[in-house]
Amino acid sequence: MSIAAVAEFDRQSVSNLLWAHATLDIVNEEVFAVFSDFTVKTGLWRQFSPQMASNLVWAYAKVGITDVPIFDAFAEYINERADDFDTQNISNCAWAYAIAERPDKAVFDTLTRCALGRLDRFRLDELCGMMWAYVRASVGDNKVAWSVLFEEAIVILVPKVDSLDSQTVSNLYWILATAAHLRGQPVPGARELFDSMLVLLLDMKVRLDSEGAAMTIWALWRVGRFLDAWTLYVRTLSDGRHPEHGKKGFVKSHAVDGRQKYYQCLLMESEHRGDTAKQVYIWKQMAADFYSRALRSACLNCAVMAYMKAGDREGAIEMLRQIARTRLGTAVTESLTRRLGLREEDIEPADIVDITIRRRPQQPSRFEDFHYKEAGVLETVLATATPGDAHSVHAAIEAVGLKEVWLKVAGGEKACVIDNVIHARRPKRILEYGTYVGYTCTRMALQIKQWGGHVTSMEMDPVNATIARNNIEMAGLSDYVTVQLGHSDDSVPIVLSNYGERSIDMVFMDQRGTKFHEDQKLLEKMNLLSEPAVLVADNVLKPGAPYHVWRIGSMPHYTTDIIDLREFGSAQVEDWMTVSWVRRQEGYAGDFQPQRELVALGREADRFRLRAMATSMRDLVGDPLDEFAARFTAEFVKLGCASTIFVQTAKEGQCGSISRLVRLRPGEVPPQWDGDDPKEFTQGGCWRSVIGGTPFLEQLLSEERMTNGH
Numbered sequence: 056m057s058i059a060a061v062a063e064f065d066r067q068s069v070s071n072l073l074w075a076h077a078t079l080d081i082v083n084e085e086v087f088a089v090f091s092d093f094t095v096k097t098g099l100w101r102q103f104s105p106q107m108a109s110n111l112v113w114a115y116a117k118v119g120i121t122d123v124p125i126f127d128a129f130a131e132y133i134n135e136r137a138d139d140f141d142t143q144n145i146s147n148c149a150w151a152y153a154i155a156e157r158p159d160k161a162v163f164d165t166l167t168r169c170a171l172g173r174l175d176r177f178r179l180d181e182l183c184g185m186m187w188a189y190v191r192a193s194v195g196d197n198k199v200a201w202s203v204l205f206e207e208a209i210v211i212l213v214p215k216v217d218s219l220d221s222q223t224v225s226n227l228y229w230i231l232a233t234a235a236h237l238r239g240q241p242v243p244g245a246r247e248l249f250d251s252m253l254v255l256l257l258d259m260k261v262r263l264d265s266e267g268a269a270m271t272i273w274a275l276w277r278v279g280r281f282l283d284a285w286t287l288y289v290r291t292l293s294d295g296r297h298p299e300h301g302k303k304g305f306v307k308s309h310a311v312d313g314r315q316k317y318y319q320c321l322l323m324e325s326e327h328r329g330d331t332a333k334q335v336y337i338w339k340q341m342a343a344d345f346y347s348r349a350l351r352s353a354c355l356n357c358a359v360m361a362y363m364k365a366g367d368r369e370g371a372i373e374m375l376r377q378i379a380r381t382r383l384g385t386a387v388t389e390s391l392t393r394r395l396g397l398r399e400e401d402i403e404p405a406d407i408v409d410i411t412i413r414r415r416p417q418q419p420s421r422f423e424d425f426h427y428k429e430a431g432v433l434e435t436v437l438a439t440a441t442p443g444d445a446h447s448v449h450a451a452i453e454a455v456g457l458k459e460v461w462l463k464v465a466g467g468e469k470a471c472v473i474d475n476v477i478h479a480r481r482p483k484r485i486l487e488y489g490t491y492v493g494y495t496c497t498r499m500a501l502q503i504k505q506w507g508g509h510v511t512s513m514e515m516d517p518v519n520a521t522i523a524r525n526n527i528e529m530a531g532l533s534d535y536v537t538v539q540l541g542h543s544d545d546s547v548p549i550v551l552s553n554y555g556e557r558s559i560d561m562v563f564m565d566q567r568g569t570k571f572h573e574d575q576k577l578l579e580k581m582n583l584l585s586e587p588a589v590l591v592a593d594n595v596l597k598p599g600a601p602y603h604v605w606r607i608g609s610m611p612h613y614t615t616d617i618i619d620l621r622e623f624g625s626a627q628v629e630d631w632m633t634v635s636w637v638r639r640q641e642g643y644a645g646d647f648q649p650q651r652e653l654v655a656l657g658r659e660a661d662r663f664r665l666r667a668m669a670t671s672m673r674d675l676v677g678d679p680l681d682e683f684a685a686r687f688t689a690e691f692v693k694l695g696c697a698s699t700i701f702v703q704t705a706k707e708g709q710c711g712s713i714s715r716l717v718r719l720r721p722g723e724v725p726p727q728w729d730g731d732d733p734k735e736f737t738q739g740g741c742w743r744s745v746i747g748g749t750p751f752l753e754q755l756l757s758e759e760r761m762t763n764g765h
């Protein structure tokens with residue numbers, strides 16, 4: 056109705072209507088697009104008051120509709136009218152342009168000019184909102200996190216520390232730590248503010264919610280104050296009473312609580328420092344958080360592994376004795392016992408058991424609930440696999456993925472692609488982004504250990520990392536796979552310092568698709584890749600990695616195949632994997648030419664990824680995802696990137712499947728899905744790949760070069 060009557064709307068009604076939609080989270084893309092066009096084309100925007108203008112850009116940013124001319128028009132408006140803006144208008148506009156990922160430098164320069172000298176008139180939430188926006192907007196040439204606005208804000212904030220609430224405290228930690236990271240040096244004055252806020256926290260004058268605790272611990276670590284982060288954790292959080300979700304901060308229904316992040320951060324740093332005592336402390340705390348015996352045992356097994364890695368045999372044995380006393384041992388514990396050269400009967404139950412291990416929650420927490428699938432995988436592996444037999448571990452994981460719940464592992468047709476890449480490149484060192492439960496890393500390790508290879512797999516979720524380490528031990532592959540705990544942004548530098556430049560022959564990217572291109576560029580910049588290295592990426596079509604396709608499709612230093620295939624355990628879901636050989640040629644470590652149409656695709660891909668995390672890929676079959684995939688494919692065909700290989704799968708024997716790669720002729724499109732779903736008849740462990748026979752483009756080109764005598 057409102058769309059038909061658009062021409063009757065005056066400036067106030069346009070601003071009110073869209074503000075109301077955004078406030079109520081009603082995302083009608085058509086309404087927003089029509090009103091954007093109307094406001095810009097009729098010149099109505101020039102008549103807006105600053106309040107209306109800031110409400111309008113806020114509304115568009117809030118609903119995530121940002122590829123609209125409104126933002127360009129109001130950039131001009133801000134430059135002309137900013138002197139009339141009040142503090143709230145300034146803060147809202149900064150927030151809107153930052154969240155919309157439209158960090159127009161002129162807009163921020165103008166806002167800075169208007170804000171400086173009057174920051175003391177900003178409300179605390181406006182001030183923090185503005186600083187947050189400046190950090191978020193610091194991308195590319197826009198270096199607003201370097202603004203003196205931060206210094207001026209700190210001078211205002213220090214005397215007011217006692218009046219800060221918990222949300223402001225954690226936000227300020229995050230903002231200033233991120234600003235320091237971006238600047239490459241501390242923000243002047245931040246140290247004093249950090250110290251005063253830490254006193255508030257340690258005195259429990261301010262109690263953080265779960266996400267706030269995670270942000271603060273991360274921030275203290277990020278600015279090099281790990282011991283302060285540790286003290287805060289031990290003093291306020293490690294008594295088992297983890298804080299509740301913040302009401303305001305907790306908006307994503309798929310998200311876990313802050314433990315995910317603070318365990319990750321504290322464990323990563325203690326492992327990096329080789330501080331076994333701290334690692335063991337955290338593993339025990341994690342064990343005490345879980346209700347499920349399998350997860351409790353898995354954490355304690357990781358504590359044993361930490362002692363073993365440090366060469367502390369006595370520590371490992373004492374931990375095993377505590378596990379024996381609490382009857383938490385599993386097949387993994389037995390495997391570790393054997394690796395220590397002991398028999399199960401050699402392990403006397405401990406006399407005294409750490410009180411932490413005795414603690415067990417009344418019921419599973421949301422944190423545990425979030426990992427129900429992965430815990431189920433671990434239980435199945437423990438119940439059905441044979442220690443030391445990697446095939447039996449893979450069979451157990453596949454059985455869960457095929458017969459019980461969708462698992463985000465690269466099995467079936469995806470495994471066929473990876474097997475063929477390994478065959479073609481024979482990598483000695485593989486880097487994986489995203490270990491999950493340790494399926495693909497152990498599959499790859501099993502192959503490359505034959506020629507002395509090793510897999511390093513990065514995992515940011517501490518629970519997944521725990522489960523993966525246990526599955527890897529079950530597979531007998533602990534010497535061939537390293538699970539590097541932590542976010543890849545933090546882990547890649549550790550990988551570089553551990554293995555050195557030009558050390559990685561193959562990369563498997565299985566993290567967030569809209570980040571592949573940045574992660575790949577970083578690997579090139581850091582000189583981590585050997586020559587040539589091969590890059591494999593998964594989930595490129597669904598949920599989607601548009602920037603990545605454009606990077607590998609348009610830059611001359613990649614030789615790429617795009618492979619059309621079916622999701623493991625969800626044959627009705629079509630997906631793409633990409634396989635690219637990477638050489639130090641023109642474009643290496645550089646940026647691609649930006650394409651505007653990629654931005655909208657990227658945003659949509661992220662929205663689907665979040666939904667897939669909350670449900671499963673299978674629930675996303677159907678109109679929205681299929682329409683998105685069709686648009687994605689069409690957009691890339693226009694840009695000259697189309698699939699070049701598809702995977703064909705046939706039934707094999709009574710209960711198996713066999714997959715092979717088939718090259719498409721130029722212009723040929725992959726066949727439609729025939730309606731057969733291998734999961735109906737395939738048992739775990741019975742899905743084979745045909746290796747070789749279909750060369751990748753890189754091999755075809757090098758054969759051609761050989762024939763031509765180059």
Ligand SMILES: C[S@@+](CC[C@H](N)C(=O)[O-])C[C@H]1O[C@@H](n2cnc3c(N)ncnc32)[C@H](O)[C@@H]1O
Nearest residue numbers: 464465489491494495514515516542543565566
């Ligand atoms: C699709 S699953 C990986 C599946 C695994 N590669 C396999 O095939 O068996 C993605 C995993 O990556 C992790 N993850 C996502 N982004 C990450 C990042 N930037 N750094 C480290 N881990 C990440 C998630 O926690 C999740 O466990």
